[in-house]
Amino acid sequence: MKPQEIKILHIDSNHPLLWEQLQQAGFQNEEDFKSSKHEIEAKIHDYHGIVIRSRFKIDKTFLDKATKLQFIARVGAGLESIDCDYAESKGVALIAAPEGNRNAVGEHALGMLLSLFNNLNKADKEVRSGHWNRESNRGHELDGKTVGIIGYGNMGKSFAKKLRGFDVEVLCYDIVSDLGDENARQVSLGEFQEKVDVVSLHTPWTPETDKMINADFINAFAKPFWFINTARGNSVVTADLVAALQSKKILGAGLDVLEYEKLSFEHLFEDEKPPAFEYLLQADNVLLTPHIAGWTVESKIKLAQTIVDKIVQLYR
Numbered sequence: 001m002k003p004q005e006i007k008i009l010h011i012d013s014n015h016p017l018l019w020e021q022l023q024q025a026g027f028q029n030e031e032d033f034k035s036s037k038h039e040i041e042a043k044i045h046d047y048h049g050i051v052i053r054s055r056f057k058i059d060k061t062f063l064d065k066a067t068k069l070q071f072i073a074r075v076g077a078g079l080e081s082i083d084c085d086y087a088e089s090k091g092v093a094l095i096a097a098p099e100g101n102r103n104a105v106g107e108h109a110l111g112m113l114l115s116l117f118n119n120l121n122k123a124d125k126e127v128r129s130g131h132w133n134r135e136s137n138r139g140h141e142l143d144g145k146t147v148g149i150i151g152y153g154n155m156g157k158s159f160a161k162k163l164r165g166f167d168v169e170v171l172c173y174d175i176v177s178d179l180g181d182e183n184a185r186q187v188s189l190g191e192f193q194e195k196v197d198v199v200s201l202h203t204p205w206t207p208e209t210d211k212m213i214n215a216d217f218i219n220a221f222a223k224p225f226w227f228i229n230t231a232r233g234n235s236v237v238t239a240d241l242v243a244a245l246q247s248k249k250i251l252g253a254g255l256d257v258l259e260y261e262k263l264s265f266e267h268l269f270e271d272e273k274p275p276a277f278e279y280l281l282q283a284d285n286v287l288l289t290p291h292i293a294g295w296t297v298e299s300k301i302k303l304a305q306t307i308v309d310k311i312v313q314l315y316r
Helices: 016-024 037-041 060-065 084-087 096-115 118-127 153-166 189-195 215-219 240-249 275-282 297-314
Strands: 007-011 030-032 049-052 071-074 093-095 146-150 171-174 198-201 224-227 250-255 286-288
Touching: 007 016, 016 030, 016 297, 037 060, 060 084, 071 297, 084 093, 084 275, 093 297, 096 118, 096 153, 096 198, 096 240, 096 250, 096 286, 146 189, 153 171, 171 189, 215 240, 224 240, 240 250, 240 275, 275 286
Parallel strands: 007 030, 007 049, 049 071, 071 093, 146 171, 146 198, 198 224, 224 250, 250 286
Antiparallel strands: none
């Protein structure tokens, strides 16, 4: 089919260039940012493509009603809000844009790590409260440390590249072999857990990574370590992370994502806060951000451009 014959439904707002460039390429754009999933399902049979972020899950019921659907484009890195196997079985192309925010994620992970090493958030709060505490805020230097990256795809590689200016050894662990490069040496899980001082998580959320960072995994490390998570909150058992912080097995944690997030990533849960989360909120050696590692002014443009380019390429 030609672009002029393709109707695309946008169900989340994105950078204007995405809409504008698709329109310039001849595609028919329509938007619906407010209707419920049920209401969208009632009309999705009219569309050949859908552009989403994470407003609701694209499941079997949705896909069965999308009888003309040729592609789903998610303006983000992960596809966990989509029943990918079922979509592919129906011949629906899946498009994501991990290239669009990998630099932002790499920079955010590095920023979190340096902030933890130098007590920046703790020291800032103390000075603002009238306390000038130097010795209790004596920091650590990154040079001489071994940094471990779990998941060596777009995000992991970006973080490793950011570390090139430091005198550190960078190791990576991934279930896919032969991913190591000039910025990180790929090792077995055993060697990884024996050597690293820092663990940075960069994996997608899959059945294999769900609750992967648990007590057994944490306690298998030979040394206490700092932990950074800019990947997915559900990959970490928060109660086990807190126990490790309390025992000082984990020296500090930078968490951009939490297991308590809604699927849309736009809100936390609305119920009573569990004790583990209450601990994180009070801990001086924990840095929390609201799922913004890939959420920069520049990445918004890059994500949109990547999606446009991949949709256009699909119809060449």
